[in-house]
Amino acid sequence: MDTKGARPEVELGLINTELAQVEEILFQEARSEARLIFEVSDYILKSGGKRFRPALLLLSSHLCNYQGGKAVYYASAIEYAHTATLLHDDVVDEAKMRRGKSSANFIWGNQGSVLVGDYLLFKAFNMILQLGNIRILGLLNEIALQMAEGEAFQLANTAKIEISESEYFSSIIDKTASLISASCQIGAILGEVSRKEEEALADFGLNIGIAFQLVDDALDYRNQAPSWGKEQGKDFLEGKATLPLIRAWKIADVKGKEYLKELFSKPHRTKEDFEKALELVEAKDGIKYTMEKARQYVSIAQKHLNIFPDSPYKLALIAMADFVVERNF
Template sequence: MPADVIPLPRKDNAPASLEPMLGLTAQGMNAVNSVILARMQSDIPLIPALAGHLISGGGKRLRPMLTLAGAELVGYNGTRHHKLATAVEFIHTATLLHDDVVDGSDLRRGKAAANIIFGNPASILVGDFLFSRAFELMVEDGSLKVLKILSGASAIIAEGEVDQLTAQRKIDTSEEHYLQIIRAKTAALFAAAARVAAVVAECSDEQEQALDEYGRNLGVAFQLVDDAIDYDSDAAAMGKDRGDDFREGKMTLPVILAYARGSEEERAFWKAAIAGHRTSDADLDHAIALIGSHNAVADTRARARHFAQRAIDALSIFPDGKARQAMVQAAEFSVSRGY
């Protein structure tokens, strides 16, 4: 089933694109990539081999781009943000390495997950290495405020992942609890990535908070769409196994909505499925059909559009221009994408 593409209304009716953000941050990303390459090196060959497998494996690099775009938005002309964007990417990459071990994932960005190739112990330890490198970069920046923001986000991410783990296979997980989880495990790093740009530029508290709100709401929107995609896209488009969330018993919003709206018979199916007793391909097809019959994916994407609009609204205090428009389009793209 192809993914629905639901764009936010645009004045020029053009489809949302990440290209303006890519263009805005291209020069900065070259600098960031140089730092990434230098800082993932080690005398232990397995470390750069495993880290490079994931870092070079594609991905939108949206989180470090938020730091670079935020710096452009506020007119920062220094270079401190390059190391901080690298720290953001290392934190994200470390969490992916750990997540794939926890989830037992086979695919990541369309390739074999690192844990499948290198094993679980190596993936965990190299994830720890990247976390350590991220903290080295934060300390080198020399700002206690930056260190507090990024280290705080790292702790919140870990809490969110543990919260998600404890909610796994619990059919009574509420929408409120689900949003609490994704605000921690995804949105916290988006917010921190955007916020540190204002800190290094010595912006006002109002501007700093605006970038935080932009990143936080964008992160929620992004994760909502990711969770919708698991039920309305295919493995080739997603770069991971279709139905992973379903088989792992994750209570994401499409399932929460379908369960809430279902008949007694449908709820009995969901209870068995989330408990791990109905996980065949036929069961997945039935789950997708139920989700479709209750408009659960469409409504998940509608909620994502709400948060994306909140992200866009947070930018209203900044002058209009190339940077702001690129960040607006990034928010629009985050909810219109099908992969």
């Protein structure tokens, strides 16, 4: 199948109407008599999210010939779950910015962000419960636990540079790739395809989810486009050891290891500390290594789609995978 020139902005035209329905559902279902819930959810839902997970779910359901009307509601529930994690993450990270705007916790405080994050997560489960597919409900429950474990691992290892690549990959699978994988798998469940096809879509999502986080982590270490929406070096400043740094530390000599560890293990890391670490990360090709890994995972992901016949929806999913490594935001 010729995929040259495929771009998500073109291929997503296939689901524009459904994505518009998702937007309508997101804002409608977030209405609450509690003013705080309405204000915070409205603010973060309007803050420029990619709707990457809903798009994958919708495209996957079409790939599997699903003809019903429930996919947009499942897509909305997945976006609620994702948005809840963003609200909680910003509290844990003590973030002040999210997608180029003041973070919700900076405006409404940690208590407000945690409560609205809880509300959106419970709303996601409530929506899925009402839709009536027990397998999908169970899947989201497993993923929610997995995501919490991934975030807990990252928090427990704040300012620790001695993290292996296998530990790092396990963490990003839990906190990021698992929900992206579930988004694709839900599309397959709705389409009632074979177990082999369902596993192929889940694996497709898992691998582009890994690539997605790898690219995020690489972008944190290099100059990004203005649309990136967060400060360069944010992960380093928050004490998060990601692959560019892990790789540089792994292949550095003893002196380089000690230097990076000293910078990273400080109780309060500065922008100057980041600039010093960045020099060594670049010298050891940590960013390049991370992007190469991301491309490898995208290639693996796309091969999982070989089980499906050629279609516009397959082409769109391939384009979405390519977008993951081509984006600069």
